Amino acid sequence: MSFAIPLVPFAENPYSMDTYILGAGFSYSFAQDLFPLTDTLVRIGIEKFPHPKSYSSLKELISRMFSDSESINFENLATFLLNDPLKNITGNSLKNSEIYLDLIGLVANVLKVEPSAIKSSPRFLLLQKWISKLNERGDSIITFNYDLILEQVLVELKWNPLTGYCMDFYIPGLDRQIPWVEPKANQIKYLKLHGSLNWQMEKDAFYDVSEKRIYFSANNVSNYWNNYFQGYYREKYSYYPYIIPPLIGKKYENKSIQRLWHISQSLLENSKRIFIIGYSLPESDVIAEYMLRDANISDKEIKIVRKLGQNESKSDVENRFKRIFFSESNNNRIEFVDMDAMEFIQGLELVS
Incomplete structure (x- = not known):
C-alpha cells in the first residue's frame, strides 16, 4: 500500500489547523478502569x-x-x-x-462501555471543552483507538458521523452506499485508522476485505453483541465489529480504509502543529510508521505526550520519534512531554 498520493488540502487555510494523534494511553488516561492498555x-x-x-x-x-x-x-x-x-x-x-x-x-x-459510564467520568467535562474548541477551529483527530469516548462528546455538538469520519458507509438494511462528503471547514474530522466499535462488516468479509462493505450503525452497538458466550462467529447476527489490529496484510486492502489513511497523511502534511497523545508507536504498527515516514512533514511543531513506563527512558522514546520526524532538511521542532494525557489537555490554552 502506498500513501504517496497527492490530495487537495482539506483546510481552507492550510497550515493554520492542528492535528491530534491519539493512542491507547489517551483512553486509559480518561478512565483506566474502563479502557485498559x-x-x-x-x-x-x-x-x-x-x-x-x-x-x-x-x-x-x-x-x-x-x-x-x-x-x-x-x-x-x-x-x-x-x-x-x-x-x-x-x-x-x-x-x-x-x-x-x-x-x-x-x-x-x-x-463496549455504556455512554452513561463515559459521561459520568469526572474528565468528561474536560473533553467537552477541548473537543468544542477543536470543532470550532476545524482541527482534526487521527486515532488508533476503537472505543467511542469522543463520540459521546461529538454527538452533543451535532457532529455528523457520515461526513466527520471521512468514510464511505453502508447503513444496515439500506442497499446503497452513503458516499463521504467533506465536512464544513469548522467541523472536526475524526479519522479512526484501525476501525471503530460502531463500524461493522459481514462475517464472510473479514478475510476478503478489498471490495467489501463497511456498515455504520447509529444504534447502540451492544444490540449486536449480546451473546458473548458463543462468540461472534456463531451468533445469529450478521454484522461484526470492524476493528483492525495493527497488522500487515489484507485488513488494509479495503478501498475506504486506504483512502482514510491517505486523508490522514494529507492532514498531517497541511497542519501547523501535530500533537501525539498517548501513542507509543509500537514496533508492530509498521503501517502507521510507514505513513508517518512517507508523509511530507516539515517545518512543524510536534509534541509527543505520554507518561513514561517503568522501564522506559525519555531519551529512548524521544529518539524513536525523532528517527521518523526529524532530519536536517525538514526542520521539525520535536518535544517529548512526560505527562498524563488528560493532564496535558487540561493545560492546553484551547481549554483554558
Whole structure:
C-alpha cells in the first residue's frame, strides 16, 4: 500500500489547523478502569467473561501459549491467529481464523462501555471543552483507538458521523452506499485508522476485505453483541465489529480504509502543529510508521505526550520519534512531554 498520493488540502487555510494523534494511553488516561492498555486487554476480557463457554477455544489457546503471569499482548496474539501459523496444532477444535473473530469479539466487549459510564467520568467535562474548541477551529483527530469516548462528546455538538469520519458507509438494511462528503471547514474530522466499535462488516468479509462493505450503525452497538458466550462467529447476527489490529496484510486492502489513511497523511502534511497523545508507536504498527515516514512533514511543531513506563527512558522514546520526524532538511521542532494525557489537555490554552 502506498500513501504517496497527492490530495487537495482539506483546510481552507492550510497550515493554520492542528492535528491530534491519539493512542491507547489517551483512553486509559480518561478512565483506566474502563479502557485498559494493550498488554492487559485480553487478560481483563477473560476475567470479565469467566463463564466456561465464553470464548472457550480462545482461552484454551491462550493457556497453551502463555503462562499465568505473562502479559498477553492483543496485537501479538492477533498476528498469531490472523497468519494462522498454528492451524494444524493438535487439540484445536476450531480454525484459528474463527478464534481470531473470538478475540476481536472479546476486545470489543471489553471496550463496549455504556455512554452513561463515559459521561459520568469526572474528565468528561474536560473533553467537552477541548473537543468544542477543536470543532470550532476545524482541527482534526487521527486515532488508533476503537472505543467511542469522543463520540459521546461529538454527538452533543451535532457532529455528523457520515461526513466527520471521512468514510464511505453502508447503513444496515439500506442497499446503497452513503458516499463521504467533506465536512464544513469548522467541523472536526475524526479519522479512526484501525476501525471503530460502531463500524461493522459481514462475517464472510473479514478475510476478503478489498471490495467489501463497511456498515455504520447509529444504534447502540451492544444490540449486536449480546451473546458473548458463543462468540461472534456463531451468533445469529450478521454484522461484526470492524476493528483492525495493527497488522500487515489484507485488513488494509479495503478501498475506504486506504483512502482514510491517505486523508490522514494529507492532514498531517497541511497542519501547523501535530500533537501525539498517548501513542507509543509500537514496533508492530509498521503501517502507521510507514505513513508517518512517507508523509511530507516539515517545518512543524510536534509534541509527543505520554507518561513514561517503568522501564522506559525519555531519551529512548524521544529518539524513536525523532528517527521518523526529524532530519536536517525538514526542520521539525520535536518535544517529548512526560505527562498524563488528560493532564496535558487540561493545560492546553484551547481549554483554558
